Amino acid sequence: MLIVALILFGMLIGxxxxxxxxxxxxxxxxxxxVVAGLIGSFIGGLLLSLISGDGLALRPSGIIGSIxxxxxxxxxWRWSRSRLAS
Incomplete structure (x- = not known):
């Protein structure tokens, strides 16, 4: 159930x-x-939560970092796709 919640959260963030x-x-x-939400949430959310000292709990700093x-x-992704199309 947790995996489904993480995927849905990633979709919403993406x-x-x-x-x-x-x-x-x-x-x-x-x-x-889905891809941008999951990668962005993992990297941005985790990094900002750890820097702000909130740990791994769900806090506003992690949500802002995810976005x-x-x-x-x-x-x-859009930049690389436009470079490949040119």
Whole structure:
């Protein structure tokens, strides 16, 4: 059950990152949302939680770090995809 909750949380964070950066097209790319959300949450959320001293508990610093991490991963994904298309 925890794995399903983590995947859903990653999807929401990844979708939020796409909304922050602006969507490409009419809908959210859910594959990108899952990957960016999970990677961004792991790297950004864990790093910011540990730096702020909150540990591994669910705190606002971890959620903010998750969103920032997902935005960075989504922006990098879009940049690399545009470089390959050119």
């Amino acid at each position: 979708a939020g990152a796409q909304l922050v950066l602006g969507r490409e097209g009419k809908s959210i790319d859910w594959a990108m949302a 920032v991490g997902a935005v960075i991963v989504t922006a990098g």
